[in-house]
Amino acid sequence: MTASPPEKPGTDWDRLQKMSDEDIDTSDIPDPTPEQFARAAARRGLEPPPRKQQVTMRIDADVLEWFRAGGEGYQSRINALLRAYMEAHKKS
Template sequence: MSKVSKTDWDRLAAQGDQDIDKSDIPELGEDFFRQADLRVPVKQAVTIRLDADVLTWFKAQGSGYQTRINQLLRQYMQAHQR
């Protein structure tokens, strides 16, 4: 049984940023950014053996291929933790 979205995607795609109702979203002021704590995930360099065609495909997608591989591995990990 597939769910059908009730969202009007065509209307949303045609909508400009100025048309979005942000009245219930408070502005982030200087205090927020002064107290903000930037947390960058710790990366660890590893050596991994990948099939040549897999690596070629990822590299062909452009720069950031290692980040995309990491994102896919994270999604796989999270899916199997549930």
């Protein structure tokens, strides 16, 4: 009796093509951060976003603390969320 040759390493493309979307395990993919969500649209060829402008605004203390707890870049994350909200609510 002869031993079977070991399977070749790599992707089993035939098996993958036969899978449905429901068969794919995506449980290890983390949810996108608000900043990643806001930047999800490709901007190539589009006008650059407007320059940032310094403003003073009042934000609930617990909301601000939550963003600050996320570390450096909290102001950019707040801006990204505001931009995503603005884009989602623009009139067509």
